[in-house]
Amino acid sequence: MNRHLSRHLAIAAAVVTVIAAAGCGGTPGSSPGSGGSTPTGAVQKSGFQKLGPVHLTIWSYDNQDPGLEPVLKELSANFEKQYPNVKITMVFKDFNSLVNVVPRALASGSGPDITEGNQGYQTDAQLVKAKLIVPLDRYIKAYGWDKWYSPSTWSMFRWTDDGTTFGKGPTWGVAQTGQNINVYVNTQKLKQLGYDPSNMPQTFDEFNSMLADMRSKLPKSEPVIEFGNNEGYGTIHMFGGIQAAFFSPQDERNWIQHVPGSTWDTPDNIKALEAYQAWAKNGYFNSDYNALKYDQSAAEFAKGKGVFWMGGDWDASIIKSGLGDNAAVINIPPGQSGTWAGVGGLSGPWHISSKTKYPDLAAAWLNYIIASPEAQKLMYEQQQIPSPSDAIAPPAGDPFLTQVTDAFRQVADDDGLMLYTDWASPTMYDTLASNFQDLLAGRISAQDMAKTVQDDWEKFDQTLQQ
Template sequence: MSRTPARPRARAGLRAAIGLVTALGLLGAAACAPGSDSPKPSGGDADRAVQTDAAKLGNVTLTVWDQEVRGGQDEQMKALNEAFHAKYPNITIKRVSRSFDDLGTTLRLALSGNDAPDVVQANNGRADMGKFVQAQQLVALDPWAKAYGWTDRYPDSVLQYSRYSADGKTFGDGNVYGLPQVGEIVGIFYNKDKLTKLGLQPPKTWADLTSGLATAKQGGEIPLQLGNLDKWPALHVFGTIQGQFVPADTVTKLGFGRPGASWTTPENTKAAEELLNWVNAGYFNNSPNGTDYDKAWQNFAAGQGVFLIAGSWLGADLGKAMGDKVGFIAPPPGQDGKVAATGGTGLPFTITSKAKNPDAAAAYINFITSSDAMQTLTRTGNMPVVDTAKQQKPGGVSGDIFTAFGTTTESGRLLPYLDYATPTMGDTMGAALQDLIAKRISPQQFLQKLQDDNAKFLAGNG
């Protein structure tokens, strides 16, 4: 989840992460068809003349939809919006802030209507951004990317999560359709007091983690909190397990929906079996499929659970609730000795095709993703997606997240949110994971559902 979720993200994803989740795909249902009056996308020509002096644009009101609703996420948006208006008093920001799930369910209809917002956060995945691009509901940002130097400041490894071909079929290459603010990584939060009580250390290997789960269960603790009522959170748990058994290149091909990889491999089977082993061992809280995502992390913050596999977007809230009692690590190194973690960027900010003043919208996006904005993000407990190394590393769990993200991006691999794979993979995998966790299907049946979804998409995406 660019989510972000948060992620949403995914965001995401979510991954969000969010992202993150962001990432977040994560939101499910198929996109609404655009109205017959949908305009052609603007901004595809990188040489298009643009106005970068926002003070010369006259009086403008920008309607901005975001999903930065939690603690530090909301704090940074309020601060940046106030600073933007102070610098450009001629531009008024009308902010509409919705939860990750609410944004996803309302955005499709809004973009096809006549009163669409100007700037929106859109989940990177094919089911959202990909469909919006295909429906010509988003503006390609290449002219402003050139004018503002975004492609110089943002590495392509980050921009790939916001690139699509003009027809929306190719993900990871093509025009730039959005800019994210934050980096996301899915890892393992842990309760320091409970580890001490159980005689454990933060796990450095996969064996450490699995033995730690068993020790926690034997000690009368809830080893892992999971709130999978909305289906997408389990994608992050499975993705973390998958990174231990499946080569990173294979996960990347699967995650971006590219040909040449299969879900029904022995390595993916081992990952699905490992998740089922955790279910059979009683490592999750009671009824994870019936527990809300927010309720799960809040329960963890309240001392119910030793570990929580989730995205970095929860760092600010968990740090505020738990203080120095919470820590965060990237998943332990995989079989190749390198860390592989689900992650990427938070939900990118995009310009809709019906934006009345795209130059003002681009100026706003440039402002909230600038180097100064990255300092604001750091100060409010968020992790900047660029200029990360230039920031003063925060203390507590936020510092742990910076370290985990840096380690993964510098010497490991960030793996795409799995719902990115196809426009329907979020629904398919979310439902299949609920069935696997409920022990209604086998690991092999679970993977076959994913393979069927992937094969159907590739057959129609040529």
């Protein structure tokens, strides 16, 4: 290489270095203005016509089968009619696409005015910590939302300002519907196997023996429980009812909210994991459960495969449209405590962006989509349960919907909504999903899993103490 060429190379290297250095911005996240402002003063509840042209962008992931999507669309159209100067753009994304993108979208300043988040450390804690959403306490007071939920239910929306303490501090979200993991029953098959839909097991032990009995009566190709766990959350949902038969719901909530001294690695919880492992070992599930997606398994059950399907009450309409009058709903019955409980809570939390120019208008929209009788009627039409405890009753003449509603109330009234286990740390979803798959395949023991999950919890707990 001659001298001139090396001079050229040096220039090239210098240019490249300058450009590359431009890509480095010092300490990441330190640029000003990543968070917006918190509104104060009296809440404006009406008269939004005077605002002039307003454009609200709203993000939601409630678009499955078809879920709340038609409800939200119709309510937003009504809202636009009431305030002709307001234009609403509803954006629907699938759950993962929304929660994995929304923090950065909000931080950019061109994100949604109103969005769903997700309770727990993975999403909501981040939004609170980065000051991307506003506390709703002034709206709760102004509109009287406080009577909607019990204190333990409200705790899923509460965070201290630094996003580290879950269940205490200001309230950052409200939710539209109640969520409970149901046991959907194909009553036609149930009767064929000699069971009476109106006289279902009332204890976990009875339920367990019924599953064993059904396994012995059904042909091998037919699962007792149709199951889809490709994504990994099917197991998290299903385990709740089993766990509740051994482990106290309050202990589970404390653990999720990182109350000091909480642990998953207890003899009772290990018993629950063993009981769950036994379901797989005894062959209650379809053999392809790890390859089948959650929604696909719901569709298979709706077509008549399996006696039971365990999944969210938000999937009630797909089951009903398939099985019609042969569909029924129960909860996994309780253990010795007698408390009806399972994984559940409320649907995705609605948040108001700290960067929106119209927080009060956003709150008025939230009030309308949750508290108004027309909203609640539309939710029932989609087989969804309105979350407020003072909601209107489900329409008469729909026994299935009444069962879905009763199943939610049975758990909610027993203070048995255990929340979602994966809220406990940002990595908990992955840890649970892969460990449950290993547990059910018999590749690890219940003790192994309890310990691994607790290790994940403790690793994250340490970062909260800093």
